[in-house]
Amino acid sequence: MITITVPATTANLGPGFDCLGMALGLYNTLIFQEVPEGLFIEVEGERAEELSRDRSNLVFRAAERVFQQVGRRPPGLRIRLINRIPIGYGLGSSAAAVVGGLLGANALLGNPLSRESLLNLAVAMEGHPDNVAPALLGGLIVASGEGESLVYTRVTLPPLRVVVAVPDVVVPTKEARRLLPRQVSLDDAVFNIGRTALVVLALERGDYDLLERAMEDRLHQPYRRRLIPAYGEVVQAAREAGAAAVAISGAGSGLVALAPRNHEEIAQAMRHAFVRAGIPARAWVLPVVEEGATVEVSGRR
Numbered sequence: 001m002i003t004i005t006v007p008a009t010t011a012n013l014g015p016g017f018d019c020l021g022m023a024l025g026l027y028n029t030l031i032f033q034e035v036p037e038g039l040f041i042e043v044e045g046e047r048a049e050e051l052s053r054d055r056s057n058l059v060f061r062a063a064e065r066v067f068q069q070v071g072r073r074p075p076g077l078r079i080r081l082i083n084r085i086p087i088g089y090g091l092g093s094s095a096a097a098v099v100g101g102l103l104g105a106n107a108l109l110g111n112p113l114s115r116e117s118l119l120n121l122a123v124a125m126e127g128h129p130d131n132v133a134p135a136l137l138g139g140l141i142v143a144s145g146e147g148e149s150l151v152y153t154r155v156t157l158p159p160l161r162v163v164v165a166v167p168d169v170v171v172p173t174k175e176a177r178r179l180l181p182r183q184v185s186l187d188d189a190v191f192n193i194g195r196t197a198l199v200v201l202a203l204e205r206g207d208y209d210l211l212e213r214a215m216e217d218r219l220h221q222p223y224r225r226r227l228i229p230a231y232g233e234v235v236q237a238a239r240e241a242g243a244a245a246v247a248i249s250g251a252g253s254g255l256v257a258l259a260p261r262n263h264e265e266i267a268q269a270m271r272h273a274f275v276r277a278g279i280p281a282r283a284w285v286l287p288v289v290e291e292g293a294t295v296e297v298s299g300r301r
């Protein structure tokens, strides 16, 4: 039996669109077991009743990539999914499914593929590296490109906790990407390049004054904020409660707030601001975790 644990992730961090992502201490568990025949998928936890149990399941599709690449597969497969990462709110649930499926399948076959190859497969499936890379590798990842052109590094951070608030509004990533212009001005591109570099330095130094000025974006948030009800009110509530910076988590609808202190108060303030606007919401204070997905093998294979 193979047990995979994969962390949630928050991508972009404001200006670092498709390039920055961090692993958070909220985990999905995936259990893989070889069986004599058939495909059996059990799902519990977040939106369990809506997820497919057949070959179209994202975890299985990822596993299938590994089986195809290696040219071997178990005769039958049982997959049990315990989902704790909310789905459709910008916390990397699809990246966790992809990374979990790839790792589970690879472990079942005796680990023929390196983490590097698995990362490339994951980026190809997701289309961008900023959730899958930290889900697999942990910490803050700066990544750019895909396939042959993928360049990435992991940045060691001082202990960091982030506030995540999600309104009960699902934003499909595809839809949030469709809203973005295909071309941007040189001014906006230059603005984001500089701000992205500054965000990484601010996080690395734990410099919240710098972060406050650095975490601004012109490439995606101005177009996406209208998908998030009460966006302005929630950002303001977070700032008033002590957040240095607030950004859309991935493609949304969740928001992430960074602050040196008062995390619980900020979480409550953000949740209440959503609720005041009539939107049920949840909020967490989560640590950034240095370790990415883990694989545990137990019992007879």
Ligand code: HSE
Pocket (backbone or CB within 6 Å): 011, 012, 017, 018, 019, 090, 092, 128, 130, 131, 173, 176, 177, 220, 250, 251
């Ligand atoms: N960088 C991606 C986006 C993350 O913002 O569309 C999606 O989870």
